[in-house]
Amino acid sequence: MKKVGKLWGGRFNVLPSQEIIDFLSGRDVRGVSACDERLVSYDLWGSRAHAMMLCKRGIISPRDGKKILKGLREIDSLYRTGKFKLDPSKEDIHSNIESLLISRIGIESGGKLHTGRSRNDQIALDMRLYLRDQVLEFGDGVIQLIEALLKRAGEHRGTVMPGYTHHQHAMATTFGHLLLAFAEGLQRDQQRLEHWLDIFNRNPLGAGAGYGTSFKLDRNLTSKLLGFDGPTENATDPVMQRWEPEADLAYAVGVMMNHLSTLAQTFILLSTREFGLVRLDDRHCSGSSIMPQKRNPDSLEVIKAKAAFAQGILTSLLSVGKGLFMGYNRETQWTKYWIMDLVDESRPALSIMTDVVKRIRVNKAEMLEQARKDFLGATALMEWMTASFNLSLREVKTVVEKAVRYSEMEGLEEVSHDSLKRALQEMRIEVSVRKKDVENVQRPEGWLARAQSIGMPSEKRGQEGIASLNRRLGGARKVLTTRKRGIEKAKELLSKMERTLGR
Amino acid sequence: MKKVGKLWGGRFNVLPSQEIIDFLSGRDVRGVSACDERLVSYDLWGSRAHAMMLCKRGIISPRDGKKILKGLREIDSLYRTGKFKLDPSKEDIHSNIESLLISRIGIESGGKLHTGRSRNDQIALDMRLYLRDQVLEFGDGVIQLIEALLKRAGEHRGTVMPGYTHHQHAMATTFGHLLLAFAEGLQRDQQRLEHWLDIFNRNPLGAGAGYGTSFKLDRNLTSKLLGFDGPTENATDPVMQRWEPEADLAYAVGVMMNHLSTLAQTFILLSTREFGLVRLDDRHCSGSSIMPQKRNPDSLEVIKAKAAFAQGILTSLLSVGKGLFMGYNRETQWTKYWIMDLVDESRPALSIMTDVVKRIRVNKAEMLEQARKDFLGATALMEWMTASFNLSLREVKTVVEKAVRYSEMEGLEEVSHDSLKRALQEMRIEVSVRKKDVENVQRPEGWLARAQSIGMPSEKRGQEGIASLNRRLGGARKVLTTRKRGIEKAKELLSKMERTLGR
């Protein structure tokens, strides 16, 4: 009895990596874990900071504080070693942890952990800690993709290709300049992530159920212990608008996914048999269950699906946040599931695209060939005539339009000297143009060499564009590093205070 | 060492049922299974029908056919007894089942199952079978909710309450009439579900990868064996538009969830301390982790979240279906996850709301009391004056508006005889109105008794509204029953043919 392996793949040199297989198979054969699994370590961190503050403020005794902190650290260990599983009969992560703590250290001490807080500020805290880490991870991913784009852009700063508008040949450009355009978009994505941190890296702990507490909390201390820039300044606001940090991230991700989806669509088209300008690495393609010859750009198509998903999640988040009543509304609980799904779906898109960019093969010969076709040099000719004969661009344009039409009628793909002369004559413009010039001027390399202003696709300007983006990338890297250092320091400070309290 | 149970609940007589707890806790502590788990039985059914057809057509031999069908039935048994688990290393359900079949009966026979089909038509088939069952289940749920509404509407067809517009007291109505309004909306939801069946209960199997096959398939036979009204009539269409049956269901669910969300919001407001007109059963409420007195209408708030979710999913489905290229596009795979999530999230909302409606307590005394306040009878007075004195409504309205203003200045909540006289005088309208009439006419019961046209809130008309809806409900029930019988018959026919083949 014979066996068979994969349902396709006989044609491929390299099969997809596990990461890509996971990316493509989506949730067909893999489930999604309980959302609060992702919050365990954040909830414990928040509880430790809260307990430490209660202790320092004298709201609970050092003895109770020590017991609670020890208990929480033990639960943390259990969790890290896979011995703490969420119990679905307890409503949520908060109840799970508090119940376990109480069962381990007793209600007399354990029952004091929740003093001066509510699940409303607790989950707002957990989510901000979770979202902050996601923002930083997205930041890393965006930077890596920009780096890959800049590297390839550098290699291809002189690789001439047709620039398109409306899916039609427009003017000459370079492949490097194209990659740079996407890098610019991603740099704005990076700015949106930084902006999230500017707005939302503030500590909601202490907001209670939305109206605070009569216990004298030290919200500056918990902010410090949790790596925040400071406490939120109104107790009701973060509880009432518990969809806004989620929406801001969803929007930033949505725009980023749109950028990726346009890059994906561009690569899909450029890699068709018909365009034939780039070739995806085998590992980003998959085969068919029946067609033996297929090599499908699945990774890129999936990215488009995820862009559509981001739009849907954002719609849900904005819809839930419309027309609430003052204070907490339970419907905002669902924002947790939505943003987590979006994070899970979209985060891998960055590394997949980074890999695609790194490995994509470029058909330079065909690119140059195509850049000479379909009257791609007509604009260059028009600009040259305008400049050379001090004519009005409007008139020259009409001339060249006519010349294109006559040349097309002759079956040509660039403006011929004859048709240009005919057009000039018709328009009664008396200038003398040499055949050689007409030909040379339409060559894409020549036009590119002349496109020297800021942002243009000449090799020199491309190099400057790369340098400029590299400078800004340096700034972005620094922001991320500083943020991460701040978080690490907060954790270290809490641990140190725990040790001191322990003595 | 003392223990503690739930973090809240000391105030409650009845705690939420497990169904409600699950509904409220969402995905906090429960994960989501792999999507293809939901498709196992559909995929097997489709494969059995396909194999039977291949056999009947002589495309595979009876010997191979028997082996394949036996193998598929065995996998079905394994699945039913929990012994068949999806292997994540195989891409999807189709690969999982085909691989297992091949490993059990060998590639010589097992390798023939996929003859004349592709994963593209296979998943289109699986999804239609899955979606059809969901549509039928939603149909059952909608009917049950309408039944509950009609029952309570019958009980409260005479329960006078204030009708609101713009959140303000407008005119008298009954609680029964209000429930009936929602029943009408749900009946349209039912029609949308029926419409889904009219459009999409057609068999895509045979579409292959979107361009058919050279094997001579009998698509009418597979349609019959799978309970379809017939085959889809173009191979490319169902593969290219693989988001449309999903979108149609998402839209139907979206409108339905909007109906539920408005019913939810209405109950939330009517049950506030301030309105105090209805009281939710304890089991639909939950408590707070810190405020001992809380009784929150969480079930209803969650329904609003799920309405927002439906909107987001629909957005994603429509966005992914925009501007595709001819044939299959991989991004449509994601529609599977989206619609499954939506089904999972929204289906329980119907039974929760049915339970809420069944158990909601009505404060009839307060309703009547409120219906006498805030000039609720002013319109009745206006209509009565218009009719009694053959005046122009526009003039009378101005009179009553003035009378309301004067009465309000006196601190009254209904139009006084004096203020009416003053207004009439001012407007120079000479009619003589008796004090007793002015008072009587403003009583809500009187006005309601006079509201006798179709669809109006009088008790008699309410009764007719219930009867009308009951008639239409009978039709809806019959549609569902007929559809379900059709599906059962198809399954029986396939089993019978398998037995015959086996002989």
Add this chain to the structure above:
Amino acid sequence: MKKVGKLWGGRFNVLPSQEIIDFLSGRDVRGVSACDERLVSYDLWGSRAHAMMLCKRGIISPRDGKKILKGLREIDSLYRTGKFKLDPSKEDIHSNIESLLISRIGIESGGKLHTGRSRNDQIALDMRLYLRDQVLEFGDGVIQLIEALLKRAGEHRGTVMPGYTHHQHAMATTFGHLLLAFAEGLQRDQQRLEHWLDIFNRNPLGAGAGYGTSFKLDRNLTSKLLGFDGPTENATDPVMQRWEPEADLAYAVGVMMNHLSTLAQTFILLSTREFGLVRLDDRHCSGSSIMPQKRNPDSLEVIKAKAAFAQGILTSLLSVGKGLFMGYNRETQWTKYWIMDLVDESRPALSIMTDVVKRIRVNKAEMLEQARKDFLGATALMEWMTASFNLSLREVKTVVEKAVRYSEMEGLEEVSHDSLKRALQEMRIEVSVRKKDVENVQRPEGWLARAQSIGMPSEKRGQEGIASLNRRLGGARKVLTTRKRGIEKAKELLSKMERTLGR
């Protein structure tokens, strides 16, 4: 001093028609008229039916009735001759008309028109009348587009072209079969429009402010006079859910625009220089303000924009309809503007696309040429080997995959006899394949001739697909005609009753 005309166009043989210019220039240079302009004739019709009913019921006197009806007819004449303009200082169309009526016939009679109704049911009525007409117009437009598709599908039922999946060459198909796929989708759009009529062609007049009236209205009569299937059966429902008829149309339009957008995107790609399989007529293209050679498929791109717009409008409609409170909510007024904008934007898309389909030129030679490339016949070869040698498809697929890879290494675009033999040997399958067969079997025409099951792209089946759709189209035409006749009859009846009353 020389002059210049259009900024582009020198290259074009035919310039866009005014309809297309309007379609493309969008709202750049054209404003949008006040929304209620579109409602004038509906509001007058509704008022006439209402006044007639009041008269027949004896709620107003025949004398008042006659005056009112005469006044309304006069306003209608003024409107038709452009002499009635909306006065912005009056809030809306209802106030405008009622005020004008009163100023013309006096408040004693004119002030009675509003007896037994409210602006809430009045606008609900106006919108249903408006929407019904739009639904019928969309229906006409969809049918015309289907007709155009069927006509071209008939011409090209034998025009072989590559079928694509994932933007890659997949299997052979015909251009006619492709057009038919879109016609099928549009037929579902037609069904959705019919469904709208089934659900919403009911008369809300009499719902008042949402709670009816004490006047004894004859809602069956007004329903008859306005061409409705009957009155809505609950006064609150149509006022509370004043977003749902709008949303249902927006959804139907949204799906339809998605169908058009995918057809548009398919034409855009097929008409690129690189694909070169179709050519749009000049009149659907536009030029550039600087690039003399451009011929951009603007009409098709704009259709994609409008598909995105439909999605947004649907989002707004569903968002506004979420979590309302019982009765009327002012926010639903905005649904009027949204749906009117959507209608204005999307209605022309149908006729533009119909024109595109009618005029598109097909490069049959290139289509056939491409259908022979890129291993398009590999699946045909696999199916043929499976059938001919009674092999398992799975094994044959692996063989052909390998053969594709070896042939590709040789620079070929179809499977060579040698590579197939090598693959068979490697897989230890001992069958003897003739070179001639290997070649013939891969020819697209041969495979197409064998694709004979329902829905497949062979010429014969294509013909049957066209016939099937033509039959269904006949049914659709009949539905529209019957609906339109019903509306005409209602208008005639009202006029007749007015004449009788006048005597």
Add this chain to the structure above:
Amino acid sequence: MKKVGKLWGGRFNVLPSQEIIDFLSGRDVRGVSACDERLVSYDLWGSRAHAMMLCKRGIISPRDGKKILKGLREIDSLYRTGKFKLDPSKEDIHSNIESLLISRIGIESGGKLHTGRSRNDQIALDMRLYLRDQVLEFGDGVIQLIEALLKRAGEHRGTVMPGYTHHQHAMATTFGHLLLAFAEGLQRDQQRLEHWLDIFNRNPLGAGAGYGTSFKLDRNLTSKLLGFDGPTENATDPVMQRWEPEADLAYAVGVMMNHLSTLAQTFILLSTREFGLVRLDDRHCSGSSIMPQKRNPDSLEVIKAKAAFAQGILTSLLSVGKGLFMGYNRETQWTKYWIMDLVDESRPALSIMTDVVKRIRVNKAEMLEQARKDFLGATALMEWMTASFNLSLREVKTVVEKAVRYSEMEGLEEVSHDSLKRALQEMRIEVSVRKKDVENVQRPEGWLARAQSIGMPSEKRGQEGIASLNRRLGGARKVLTTRKRGIEKAKELLSKMERTLGR
């Protein structure tokens, strides 16, 4: 013959202002002007800067430059005096202006204006200039609303009211603290607007059709003359992503409208007869066409509609920006109409809400009364017992929950001494609580006085919250002022250069 005025209003002391009437009547009786009307002055400014740069660079002669600049200034004058109307037969604003210029100064000079640019970068420029002004205007509006909120928050920093969660009485708060919560949200809206300026105040002029030009442009100079921070750094990016500045503004507006909608919904509920805690000014309400007593909070309901609209527009913008192909795509033209509609619809919402906040009347007595009801002090009691007897909060909570239940059974609305003793006994907690303390502790004023941590609703902390926000507001004002000054300076510089050139 008598006349009648408005269809309602007899009950009102103050009728709505024209601004509010316009806000409420929406587009019923007012049309929308052509979109490019809004761009005339931006397009002229851009053309002047471009012409000046061409001149300085020697691309056109000083003579041509002077003629062009003079011509453009004349068109500007015509426009300002209403003598320049868009001609719909010309496609857009760019063609309109260029044609007019050419007809006035001849094609020899006028035909040179378009040298080195394309309509693609021209419209990208116009939109950035337009959007920048809108962002600044929104910024002004947001600041004014925050100021109004802070002023009223200051007045009501001691106005005790019930805080709600889940629409239920939760804990005591102040009206001032509630207003402050919304002010905090708006301050984030302000930050999003600033962020827009950080990202998008860059000059796209020079991008041409997306691939630049061979003319040697001085993009730094045009940036300076147009008040930009500098040129965009890649020619393709701003043309390809022509939806992104629009989407960023739509998102910022969407979140802001959500904030307003929640404030609106809160005011709507608090102003119902049932809540009775605030009263809207007459001018923000409207009446009914039939119910004489109505006073509807229409202004606030309309704001909710506009929040839904913002969500829809954002959906369209993101949908159109998904999966584009490299370079310009015509569908992005529609982003212009969408964002302009959103701006027109949402900008007035800020000033309307500012007016609502300024004029809203607060029922302090009823607020205090309500704050003593429904066990609002139960949490205060729990916190006090926890603190006073060094008990575990978890245990005390169970005690108080039971006590609430027992008190409720006695028909009370606050925890009685007896029920508390009973609960303590049941839980076997031996502490002695005095009746007087139980009563005092539950008083809202007392609890509020103790809520002293950052962000809490005590009067003192409220004052600090106001001060903190005032500080941040100062920063925001400075950002706006600086930006506006920058724009003015750019205009002055251009005028000065024109004068110099003129000499």
